[in-house]
Structures are given as structure tokens and as C-alpha cells.
Amino acid sequence: MSGVRIDGLVKQWGTFRAVDGVTFDAPEGTLTVLLGPSGCGKSTILRMIAGLETVDGGQVTIAGQDVTRQDAAKRGVSMVFQSYALFPHLDVRENILFGLKVRRVARDERDRRLADAARMVGLTDLLDRKPAALSGGQRQRVALARTIVANQPVCLMDEPLSNLDAKLRAEMRDEIHALQRALGLTMVYVTHDQTEAMSMADQVVLLKDGRIEQIGPPADLYERPATVFAAQFLGMPPMNVLPLADLDPAAAVPRVAPGAPDAGAGWSLGVRPEKVVLAPGGLAVEVAAVDYMGAETVLRLRHGPLALMARVDGRAEARPGDRVAVSWAAEDLHLFDDTGIRRSGPAAAPPKPG
């Protein structure tokens, strides 16, 4: 049993609460992604799980044991840091094996794990180099290899791919995911990259200002975002969120936002760009720009003061300056109240926690 649970976790710097009562379960053998904008508390939570940061409130449980005050070394976790701390005077091989030597793992076992890990992250030919002679991406892979050889049941990763180019990033993402499943690791993975979160996570914990905004499988967050923040954090381009009060009265709120209260009452409508269709009789818009990307085209549209986007397959006929109308199916419409909480739409989500 190697699940991780945190309960009402708090971290305070002076009067500032960087982590403000965070509770979630990372079940054994699953991958939990902590997602959120810079400064929302992701690294701080991870460091408290690892035992590298003191806890100001709440509890950390690993494998059923309360480890809140326990020494980091005794928690059975390995960690990849956001700033992959390598020893400059040791070569790649020694950097990877450092922890195993400290723990007196037998030499042939060490060599076997080293060979496996180095092959996995593509460092086999660089084992004799010092960190100064490596690129940022190669250093990051040394840090990853160090975690792989540690063989701990709980693995914590803090933006482990941030310094890699797009292609290597996608490859390493698959490798880490495959490794996590093959070894049955309990992994808590920090990123602010929604693609990583969507493609890897069994469960996403979306954070904002030290609190949980929404928690659930990626598809839940995408299809049934609890709030405007969640709706706009996931999705590329993000969900269109239009305050009903800013719509041209001629747009007739009941037509484009059926189910909204009269006159909007501070509510907004939300619709994903890929659900927006060009069709007569909808919301009148002007085409501001056409971004052709090959497989798809993103149309940047304006409705009075409001900007919105439509994503269509392939090449679109529209040109800047065109006046067209857009609409969406009733089942693709989300309605958010004046506090930003989603009140209706595809199977309205339960109220946000906390």
C-alpha cells in the first residue's frame, strides 16, 4: 500500500497562505497531476509531501502512516526537482547512482538499474560527462534517471520536462507514463502544461491561489468545468466565456443562452471554440483574424466589445472583415453565475470543494 493522502494541508509564509487547506487522495498506483498557474502552490505541496518543507497545518499520510513530522529519508519517496539539482563535480553515472550508494545497494544491482534507466532516458552515451558539459534537457534527464533508479513506491515530480524541446518532451512524457504504469508507482506530478495534465493524469488537481478549484479525471474538468477559471485554464484555445450583459440586445439572450436568468443577472455563457459553428440566425460577429494551422483554423471573432474564437477543421472560407453569425448546440452551452460557478450545461458539475 503506497497511496498518498493529504488532509487540510496549510503552508504559511508570514501572513501569506501559499497552501490554504488542500485535501486530496493520490491512490496507490495512479498518476495525480497538480495543475495550476505559477505561484498557486504546486511545488510547496509536493515539498510538504516529500518532507522537505515543514507543514503549518493538516496531515500527510503515505501508505497509511501519518508522516507529517517524519524525516524525508524515511518516507519512501523519490523526487525530481523543478531545478534539477545535480552535483557539478560528479559525472552523469555518479549523479544517477548517488542515492543508491548512500543506501548501500549492491554493485551489480546498481549497475543493472543504471543501465536500464540510462537507456530509458537516452543517456547511455553520456555517462562519463560532467553536468557542465550537458544541455539543459540532458541535465533534466539525469535528474529523471536518478528517480528511476531509486525504485521508491512513491514518486514526486516537479515540472520534470520543462527544459526539453517539444519532441523530446512528448517522448519523455510517454516514457514516464509507461514507467509509472509498469512499476505501479504512485506518482504526484506537477505541471502548468495542460497537455501533460490531460494526456497523463488519472486525476487532475487544479489549483488556484493555494486552494483546490476542481479535482477529477481530465475529461471531467474539460467537459464539466466547475468554474470559469477551470473552463479557461484547460483547452487550447480556451473556452469562450461571454458576459450576457455585454451581448447586443438583438442577440436575444434566450436564443443564444437558453436557460439563463432574465437579463443575464451577471451570468456568462461558455462555449468551447470547437463547438462554435458558423450558421445563420445565431450571434452576429465580425471576423477579426483567421489563423490557419494546417489541420484546423482558428477564427478570431468580435461581437461588439466581446472577443470569441471558433475552431474549425481544415481551412475556413472566412476572411477578416466578414460579417457572419455563429451558434452552438444547446448541449454544448455552459452557463456560469455571477460568482463564476457553473450552473448549467453538460451534466452540471457538483459544487466546487473547499
Ligand SMILES: Nc1ncnc2c1ncn2[C@@H]1O[C@H](COP(=O)(O)OP(=O)(O)OP(=O)(O)O)[C@@H](O)[C@H]1O
Ligand atoms: N520560501 C518562501 N518564502 C516566501 N514565500 C514563498 C517561499 N516559497 C514559495 N513562496 C511563495 O508561495 C507561493 C507558492 O509557491 P510555489 O513554489 O509552491 O508555486 P508553484 O505553483 O510551484 O509555481 P511555479 O509554477 O512558478 O513553480 C508563491 O507565491 C511563492 O512566491
Ligand SMILES: [Mg+2]
Ligand atoms: Mg513550482
